[in-house]
Amino acid sequence: xxxxxxxKKSQASAGPAAAMSxxxxxVEELRRFAEEISGMRAEIAQLxxxxxxxxxxxxxxxxxxxxxxxxxxxxxxxxxxxxxxxxADAADSAAYKALVxxxxxxxxxxxxxxxxxxxxxxxxxxxxxxxxxRITRIADRIETTAFPEMPLTTRQQRERELLLNGPQAKAExxxxxxxxxxxxxxx
Amino acid sequence: MALDCTTPVLIVDDYKTMxxxxxxxxxxxxxxxxxxxxxxxxxxxxxREKRYGLVISDWNMEPMTGIELLREVRSDENxxxxxxxxxxAESKAENVxxxxxxxxxxxxxxxxxxxxxxxxxxxxxx
Numbered sequence: 102x103x104x105x106x107x108x109k110k111s112q113a114s115a116g117p118a119a120a121m122s123x124x125x126x127x128v129e130e131l132r133r134f135a136e137e138i139s140g141m142r143a144e145i146a147q148l149x150x151x152x153x154x155x156x157x158x159x160x161x162x163x164x165x166x167x168x169x170x171x172x173x174x175x176x177x178x179x180x181x182x183x184x185x186x187x188x189a190d191a192a193d194s195a196a197y198k199a200l201v202x203x204x205x206x207x208x209x210x211x212x213x214x215x216x217x218x219x220x221x222x223x224x225x226x227x228x229x230x231x232x233x234x235r236i237t238r239i240a241d242r243i244e245t246t247a248f249p250e251m252p253l254t255t256r257q258q259r260e261r262e263l264l265l266n267g268p269q270a271k272a273e274x275x276x277x278x279x280x281x282x283x284x285x286x287x288x
Numbered sequence: 289m290a291l292d293c294t295t296p297v298l299i300v301d302d303y304k305t306m307x308x309x310x311x312x313x314x315x316x317x318x319x320x321x322x323x324x325x326x327x328x329x330x331x332x333x334x335x336r337e338k339r340y341g342l343v344i345s346d347w348n349m350e351p352m353t354g355i356e357l358l359r360e361v362r363s364d365e366n367x368x369x370x371x372x373x374x375x376x377a378e379s380k381a382e383n384v385x386x387x388x389x390x391x392x393x394x395x396x397x398x399x400x401x402x403x404x405x406x407x408x409x410x411x412x413x414x
Contacts, residue, residue: 176305184312263355264383265348268398274379277404280395283381287388 137242144239153232161228164221171221175214182207291410293318295341300324300331300357301375302349306398310344310375313402317409328352332360335367342413347376347383355390362391371412375400 182204191197253261260266268274275283297319299310307324314322323338325331329352331345343361347354354374361367371393376383379397387395393412396404 173305177308180305180308180312187312187316263353264378264380264386265353266378266380266383267348268377269379274397275381275384276379277397277400279381280379280384280397283384284388284395 141239141242144235144242157228157231161225164225168218168221168225171214171217175211178211179208182211291318291406292341292413293320295319295413296321296323296338297342297344298323298325298331298334298340300326300328300343300345300349300354302326302346306346310405313405316402317406328354328357328360331357335361335370340370342409343370343372344375345372347374347378347387355386358387358390358392373408373412375405 186201186204189197189200297314299307299314299322301307301310301324307326311322311324323334323340325334327349328345331343332352334340335343343357345354345357352360354376358372358374361370361372368391372391373394373396374387374392375396375398377398384395394408396408
């Protein structure tokens with residue numbers, strides 16, 4: 102009886118202390134949580150999402166479009182020059198030589214596209230690098246497990262099913278003679 | 289082996305530049321009857337109107353890709369014997385295997401040379 106009375110007393114005295122300790126823990130958790138949120142806010146502010154959306158990404162899109170146009174124009178200029186050389190009458194050797202010389206210069210001029218596209222590609226690469234590094238910093242703080250795996254879009258699903266991988270990096274691509282060997286194995 | 293350059297050829301690619309390159313290469317080889325299509329569905333329509341002795345197709349096109357065109361061609365009893373060469377930047381082994389399983393006659397990876405194109409045409413039309 103006496104022992105039971107002592108136990109009840111100690112529970113009664115431990116109750117408020119335990120509750121206080123738990124409350125302190127919750128407060129500490131909330132404080133750390135607030136710190137995390139504050140840090141993430143700073144990271145998100147550094148993302149400069151509005152600048153990315155209104156300036157950098159549209160600029161990168163325009164630059165990629167410009168690359169396509171520039172390379173297409175160069176390819177067409179080169180092919181036009183070559184077609185004219187192939188169709189030229191070589192009977193008049195002086196005139197033929199002058200034409201070939203003229204068209205060769207046109208080809209050299211068209212090859213200047215590489216300088217322009219090189220610069221544009223460099224700018225797009227810089228934008229992608231900036232986006233990647235900022236997102237990586239945020240992902241590191243949040244923990245990647247916080248992001249559930251996104252379902253594939255219809256386009257991604259189609260690309261996966263039809264193997265629409267596009268041009269491969271050298272390490273992943275196989276050469277024509279390897280392709281020939283692969284086809285020969287089937288035969 | 290002598291090529292029959294009188295055979296009509298259909299080139300399928302969504303890049304005008306590539307169509308022009310292949311057309312010029314074919315013309316240099318000696319082909320004269322060359323038609324063009326910018327995707328698989330346009331190609332299929334042309335193949336159902338005219339009998340081609342050879343199809344040279346890209347893989348990555350919209351709305352109908354080269355592999356879908358190949359499957360359509362091989363499942364059509366009027367077209368299924370047409371030689372079909374895939375000319376593509378898709379250079380993974382899995383692409384080659386998928387194309388072979390779908391019935392491709394030969395496979396050329398971009399960029400390619402005129403000699404490669406000629407050799408593959410000879411191999412499938414000979």
